[in-house]
Amino acid sequence: MMAWGVQRKFEVIERVEANDDKLTTVSVMSMRRITDDQCKQLLTALKGNTHVKDFSISRAFNDDLLRGFADMLAENATLTTLSPGNSSLGDAGFAALLNGIVASKSLQSLNMEHRGLTPESASAIRACFFQSHLRHLNLASNTLTGALAAALSQRQENGGAARVSGLEELNLSSTSLTAHDGRALAAAISAGHLPSLTTLDLSNNAMLGAAACDVLRAAAASSHVTTLDLSSTGMGGSGGGGGVDSDDVSGVGAALLDAFSSPNSQLKVLKLESCGLTRAALSPLTAARLESPARLAVFSLAANDGVKDVDLVHIVTKVVHAECLDLGQCGLSPGQAAAIIQALPASTRKCRLFGNAIIDTSDDDVNALLDATCAHLEDLDLGGYGLSQE
Structure with a gap:
C-alpha cells in the first residue's frame, strides 16, 4: 500500500x-x-x-x-x-x-535527479559507485562536468584494495559530461570496474562527441551492458567541445561496426537519436556485410536527418536486425520508407516512421507503403496512420 x-x-x-x-x-x-x-x-x-x-x-x-x-x-x-x-x-x-x-x-536504488549537484560531488559519486550497495543510481539533470572522470580515477578504499562497483543501472542523462568523462567511463567498463552494469543512459550530453564511440565499443565488448542510450551526444559531429572531427566522422560508423561485430556483445537496446549522423558517418556500415547480423530488441536512429542519404535497407538487413526499428524524423521519402518496410527481416516486428512527412503526401504514396508492409510486421507507425496486425 x-x-x-x-x-x-x-x-x-x-x-x-x-x-x-x-x-x-x-x-x-x-x-x-x-x-x-x-x-x-x-x-x-x-x-x-x-x-x-x-x-x-x-x-x-x-x-x-x-x-x-x-x-x-x-x-x-x-x-x-x-x-x-x-x-x-x-x-x-x-x-x-x-x-x-x-x-x-538494504538500499539498492538512489534517485538524485535534478538535485543541484556540481563537480564538487565527485567524491560522493565515487562512494556511491564503489563503497555502497547501490544497484541503481540516477544522477540525471545535474551539472557534473569532470565529476565522472574524477569519481572513476580514484576508487581506492582507505588503505585497502581497489573495489569494483555493483551498479547495474546508471543514468547520467543531461549532466554536461565532456569527452574526458566519456573516455574515463569507457576505460572503467573495459577494465572491469563496473562488471554488473547492464543499463547506461548518457543521452543529452552533447560534449561527449567522439568519446561516445569509445563508450559504445567498451559496452559492446563488455558482455554485460544490454541497454545503451547515446542520443544527443554529438557523436556524429554536431556536438560542442568534444564533437567528432569533421575529417573523422566515419569513426562513428567504425565504432558501430565494431559493436555489431563483437562476439561478446550483449547489447539489446541501442539508441542513437539526434546524434547528427550523416552518410559519411555511417559509410562503414553501408559497405559491411556481416555473416551474422547483430540482433537487437530496439535500434533507434530517430531524428537524424542525415540518414536519409544512407543505404538504410542494407544496414537493417545485412548489418543489424532489430525487433523494433525506429527511423522517425529522419527525412525519409515515401519511396525510401516503402523500400525499407519491404526489406525488413522476419525478426522485425515494429517499425516507427513517424515524422517523415509521409502522411502529407498523396493517398497513392500511403497506399504504396501499405502494400509494402511485411506480413510479419505487427506494428507500423506512419504518424497519422497507426497500423497494427490486430
Whole structure:
C-alpha cells in the first residue's frame, strides 16, 4: 500500500511507527506541507520500520534533518529505494547523506535527479559507485562536468584494495559530461570496474562527441551492458567541445561496426537519436556485410536527418536486425520508407516512421507503403496512420 503526500500526515507517521505491514511506500510530495518536527518524527519512525521499502520526500532539509536522515539510513534494514530532497539539496546535502547511504545494506536504488549537484560531488559519486550497495543510481539533470572522470580515477578504499562497483543501472542523462568523462567511463567498463552494469543512459550530453564511440565499443565488448542510450551526444559531429572531427566522422560508423561485430556483445537496446549522423558517418556500415547480423530488441536512429542519404535497407538487413526499428524524423521519402518496410527481416516486428512527412503526401504514396508492409510486421507507425496486425 502507498501513502502519498501528508494530507493525513499524523496517520502516516503513526502507521510507520506501528510498523504497519500494509504500508510499503511513503511519498511526501512537495506540494504538501510537512513541518521540520513532523519530518524528524517520520525519519525517527523509519529507523526501526521493517515494511517500508520505497521512500521519497521532496523538500528542503536543514543540517539537523540531514543528520537524522543519514542516521535513519544507517539503521533501517529494509528500505531499498530512496528519492531524497529537491533541487536545493546540493553538494553539501548529498555529502551529509553519504555516510547513511554507504552504511545501508538494504538500499539498492538512489534517485538524485535534478538535485543541484556540481563537480564538487565527485567524491560522493565515487562512494556511491564503489563503497555502497547501490544497484541503481540516477544522477540525471545535474551539472557534473569532470565529476565522472574524477569519481572513476580514484576508487581506492582507505588503505585497502581497489573495489569494483555493483551498479547495474546508471543514468547520467543531461549532466554536461565532456569527452574526458566519456573516455574515463569507457576505460572503467573495459577494465572491469563496473562488471554488473547492464543499463547506461548518457543521452543529452552533447560534449561527449567522439568519446561516445569509445563508450559504445567498451559496452559492446563488455558482455554485460544490454541497454545503451547515446542520443544527443554529438557523436556524429554536431556536438560542442568534444564533437567528432569533421575529417573523422566515419569513426562513428567504425565504432558501430565494431559493436555489431563483437562476439561478446550483449547489447539489446541501442539508441542513437539526434546524434547528427550523416552518410559519411555511417559509410562503414553501408559497405559491411556481416555473416551474422547483430540482433537487437530496439535500434533507434530517430531524428537524424542525415540518414536519409544512407543505404538504410542494407544496414537493417545485412548489418543489424532489430525487433523494433525506429527511423522517425529522419527525412525519409515515401519511396525510401516503402523500400525499407519491404526489406525488413522476419525478426522485425515494429517499425516507427513517424515524422517523415509521409502522411502529407498523396493517398497513392500511403497506399504504396501499405502494400509494402511485411506480413510479419505487427506494428507500423506512419504518424497519422497507426497500423497494427490486430
